[in-house]
Amino acid sequence: MYEEPYRWVEAVGNRRQYLDAQFAQGSPVVGVSCDQGILLMTMSKGTPKLYEIYDRLALGGMGHPADLEKLRFTLLEMAHVEGFNRSASDVTGSRLIKYGIAPVVKQAFEEVFKAPFIAKLLLGELGQKAGKDGFLTINYDGVFEEKNRYAVLAASSSVEQRMVEYLRPQSCVSLKDAVDLAIHAWAIGDRAQRHTDDTGGDPKDGKGSSDQPVADSQTLMTHIRQCMQGKSIECVLLDRHVAGTSKYRTLGSGELETLLPKDLSSALT
Amino acid sequence: MQGDFYQLLKEQGYVLGMSGQAGVGQALTTATTILAFKYRDGVLVAGDRRATAGNMVMYDRTDKVLEIDRHSVMAIAGVPATAYEMVRILEHSFKYYRRTQLQELSFEGKLRALSKLLKENVPAALAGTGAVVPIFAGYDAEQESAKIYFYDILGAEFEGVEYAVSGSGSPTIRGILHYVNTWGEQPLSAMSEEQAAVQALRLLTSAAEFDSATGGVNREAGLYPVVKLITPNGVTAMADPHLRSLFESNVSKGS
Numbered sequence: 001m002y003e004e005p006y007r008w009v010e011a012v013g014n015r016r017q018y019l020d021a022q023f024a025q026g027s028p029v030v031g032v033s034c035d036q037g038i039l040l041m042t043m044s045k046g047t048p049k050l051y052e053i054y055d056r057l058a059l060g061g062m063g064h065p066a067d068l069e070k071l072r073f074t075l076l077e078m079a080h081v082e083g084f085n086r087s088a089s090d091v092t093g094s095r096l097i098k099y100g101i102a103p104v105v106k107q108a109f110e111e112v113f114k115a116p117f118i119a120k121l122l123l124g125e126l127g128q129k130a131g132k133d134g135f136l137t138i139n140y141d142g143v144f145e146e147k148n149r150y151a152v153l154a155a156s157s158s159v160e161q162r163m164v165e166y167l168r169p170q171s172c173v174s175l176k177d178a179v180d181l182a183i184h185a186w187a188i189g190d191r192a193q194r195h196t197d198d199t200g201g202d203p204k205d206g207k208g209s210s211d212q213p214v215a216d217s218q219t220l221m222t223h224i225r226q227c228m229q230g231k232s233i234e235c236v237l238l239d240r241h242v243a244g245t246s247k248y249r250t251l252g253s254g255e256l257e258t259l260l261p262k263d264l265s266s267a268l269t
Numbered sequence: 270m271q272g273d274f275y276q277l278l279k280e281q282g283y284v285l286g287m288s289g290q291a292g293v294g295q296a297l298t299t300a301t302t303i304l305a306f307k308y309r310d311g312v313l314v315a316g317d318r319r320a321t322a323g324n325m326v327m328y329d330r331t332d333k334v335l336e337i338d339r340h341s342v343m344a345i346a347g348v349p350a351t352a353y354e355m356v357r358i359l360e361h362s363f364k365y366y367r368r369t370q371l372q373e374l375s376f377e378g379k380l381r382a383l384s385k386l387l388k389e390n391v392p393a394a395l396a397g398t399g400a401v402v403p404i405f406a407g408y409d410a411e412q413e414s415a416k417i418y419f420y421d422i423l424g425a426e427f428e429g430v431e432y433a434v435s436g437s438g439s440p441t442i443r444g445i446l447h448y449v450n451t452w453g454e455q456p457l458s459a460m461s462e463e464q465a466a467v468q469a470l471r472l473l474t475s476a477a478e479f480d481s482a483t484g485g486v487n488r489e490a491g492l493y494p495v496v497k498l499i500t501p502n503g504v505t506a507m508a509d510p511h512l513r514s515l516f517e518s519n520v521s522k523g524s
């Protein structure tokens with residue numbers, strides 16, 4: 001029956017609704033560029049959601065763990081074969097996402113008899129110089145966007161919009177600034193998602209969340225502290241100053257303690 | 270096998286080495302002296318910088334002590350084309366494993382990876398077009414100790430408990446290493462970083478004296494051997510100015 005154009009459009013619409021609902025409980029991901037490099041941050045329950053892809057590429061994801069793993073492996077294979085056959089400089093986020101992942105994700109989304117990828121990805125790419133860093137995000141339907149300075153993933157575009165509105169006017173210089181901004185943006189996103197979920201708002205348009213005012217820093221920190229009872233803060237850095245070719249490193253609890261706002265660092269221990 | 274980069278390359282049609290006809294009469298770029306020994310803080314790995322083809326010096330700035338990852342080094346003797354290719358495969362293999370499996374490949378796994386590559390390269394090695402006889406040294410995080418292994422061209426691995434040497438200049442310095450380690454003022458393993466570096470410079474200078482395919486120090490051109498140190502903190506290369514200073518004060522006859 002999907003051979004009829006109307007049925008196909010209807011099926012894709014249904015699929016979009018189904019997929020939007022799948023991300024409602026997910027943990028947002030924030031990427032911020034600073035002098036020291038690119039910070040990716042999220043909160044997770046044990047299973048990590050931030051990964052190393054190549055020397056200067058880090059990945060954050062939302063969605064079903066099995067689908068994230070499948071896309072992560074595809075990225076890893078492409079990046080390493082390209083890096084071996086050509087050079088590390090030829091492995092770019094833009095080529096991996098635009099010509100590698102996006103067509104696969106779009107095809108899976110539109111083939112209504114097959115399962116789509118329940119995944120959204122954020123790829124951070126460390127530039128050779130500060131100011132040349134970049135981000136790419138890709139949605140479950142294969143739509144990708146390129147950004148610089150910061151990028152976010154959340155359950156809906158309106159929640160992402162709220163996080164971006166917070167990040168846009170902020171200046172980020174040090175790693176401490178980046179951690180602070182990422183934590184606040186994550187809290188804004190997570191609160192907005194939960195509000196949408198509680199009020200039964202449509203996760204696609206996210207009306208429930210857009211009506212909600214952005215909370216003050218104190219409220220956001222309280223929210224993070226509550227979340228820290230079941231989840232842990234996960235931060236990775238593509239560190240410009242690390243010696244060697246691989247720039248990716250995880251920020252351990254000791255380092256996070258010194259970077260997080262005071263009331264949160266005490267909650268770490 | 271999960272996380273196997275070499276398998277992934279092979280699935281895409283990659284073939285290591287050039288097999289087939291023996292390279293009779295062909296002057297392949299080859300010859301070297303490389304050495305590794307344990308000193309107080311870890312392992313020192315050093316190599317001369319000359320690449321030759323027959324009687325011709327092809328290049329005098331070769332780096333034969335190559336960092337594979339933050340904690341391991343492969344020193345190469347033999348045909349550079351094959352050796353460099355092996356280094357690139359290993360470098361990508363270790364990274365690929367770490368990134369896919371979210372854990373470091375064990376030290377034994379790294380040794381085995383090199384052994385497998387050498388085994389795959391046997392046809393080229395026997396044909397005379399791609400023999401490689403490397404030394405692999407690294408810090409084993411599980412055992413909390415630095416280790417040295419050397420290989421034959423067929424892929425057999427042997428642990429160099431105190432030291433290992435390879436290349437055309439190695440017979441000369443093997444005897445010296447045994448002598449110094451057994452009857453010297455102190456065993457190699459008790460030497461400080463500076464003492465070990467001086468020892469390496471003296472050994473490579475001796476190898477160059479007796480082996481035309483090993484390059485010595487060229488002070489006029491500012492060419493010194495490559496010396497790398499592996500400690501629990503990772504791999505570091507000794508800078509040329511430091512080597513020059515050590516050479517002038519401890520190795521040069523004019524000092």
